[in-house]
Amino acid sequence: MENVLLFSEEELIPWKAEWQNMPEYCIEDLAPQYQVIINFSCAGDVEDFAKLLGQTISPSNGRQLQSFWFPEQEIGRMTNKRYIEVKR
Numbered sequence: 001m002e003n004v005l006l007f008s009e010e011e012l013i014p015w016k017a018e019w020q021n022m023p024e025y026c027i028e029d030l031a032p033q034y035q036v037i038i039n040f041s042c043a044g045d046v047e048d049f050a051k052l053l054g055q056t057i058s059p060s061n062g063r064q065l066q067s068f069w070f071p072e073q074e075i076g077r078m079t080n081k082r083y084i085e086v087k088r
Contacts, residue, residue: 023083030076032069 040046050057055072 035067 038049040049046057053070055068055070057068
């Protein structure tokens with residue numbers, strides 16, 4: 001029996017018709033290479049550890065801090081970026 005499609009590829013994937021000659025966008029992998037879980041018995045130990053690292057380790061939004069980067073990294077925000085085509 002021959003395979004017959006009910007819909008064309010253009011109907012199944014409508015964005016393909018619009019997505020022509022668009023610039024390439026590559027997303028680099030920003031995930032950490034290693035992770036370590038460290039447990040502290042008291043707040044003083046956290047403060048001592050922060051001094052050793054030269055970083056501030058403090059609760060975020062009133063919640064316990066879950067993670068931080070070493071060395072400290074600037075966290076990039078990509079949701080406010082847009083692509084604008086300039087026609088000349």
